[in-house]
Structures are given as C-alpha cells and as structure tokens.
C-alpha cells in the first residue's frame with residue numbers, strides 16, 4: 001500500500017469511528033443517540049413488539065459502534081411510535097407533540113407504526129451512553145411506553 005492510500009484509509013477509519021461525527025451534508029441534522037445506519041452493512045436484528053402501553057423488550061444493550069436493524073411490530077390496536085433519542089430530547093419532542101398531536105416524524109431515528117404493521121429502522125450506535133426509545137403520542141409515554149438502550 002502506498003503512503004497516500006495509507007493516509008486515506010486512516011482518514012476514513014477516523015471518520016467512521018468518531019462518535020460526534022458531524023453531518024455536514026445539506027440540513028445540519030445530528031442525532032442524540034448515534035447516527036442513521038447503512039442497510040448495506042451487516043447489522044444485528046432486534047425485534048421489538050409494541051402494544052398498549054409498552055415495548056417488549058423494554059431494555060436492550062448494544063456495543064459502541066454496533067449497527068442494529070430494529071424490526072418494530074405493532075401487535076396492539078392503536079398506532080405507536082418508536083423514537084430513538086436521549087430522554088431529554090424525547091421529553092422536549094413530547095412537549096411539541098402535545099401542541100401538534102398529528103405531527104409526523106419523517107426522521108431516520110423515528111417511525112410511527114399502525115396496528116398489525118411492521119417497520120424497520122437501521123441505526124448505528126456511534127455514541128456511548130444511555131438512550132431510550134419512546135412513543136410520544138400524547139399519553140402513551142406517561143403510561144409507560146419507554147424502553148432503554150445502554151451503549152458500551
């Protein structure tokens with residue numbers, strides 16, 4: 001490998017593994033719980049069932065840098081959401097949703113799933129810490145729709 005290629009590799013590895021990597025393409029969006037995953041890369045599948053008013057499992061553990069494909073099954077009778085973020089961010093978002101209950105989430109870290117439907121999110125846990133997934137449809141969070149992610 002020549003010197004230039006070695007430097008290029010080192011730079012791309014550094015970019016891939018820097019936890020607080022900035023998203024500088026287009027809209028300056030960053031995410032509190034990591035970054036959107038790449039569906040073309042290997043990932044661990046974790047299935048989560050959603051119902052009134054909880055998640056099963058409600059607690060997961062992942063490794064720093066790990067990519068997870070969440071398969072989210074709504075086995076309940078109402079719409080439910082899965083928003084992956086810090087508790088602080090979800091609480092702020094929940095307050096916004098009380099003002100605008102029909103606000104849609106078309107962000108890579110969030111999805112709303114209708115009864116009997118399944119959705120997927122591929123996520124890379126590039127930040128260490130504890131995060132959560134929660135349903136911010138008014139009242140659902142208050143009734144217990146929160147799960148916890150530990151990244152280490």
Ligand SMILES: [Cu+2]
Pocket residue numbers: 079080081135136137140145
């Ligand atoms: Cu819900």
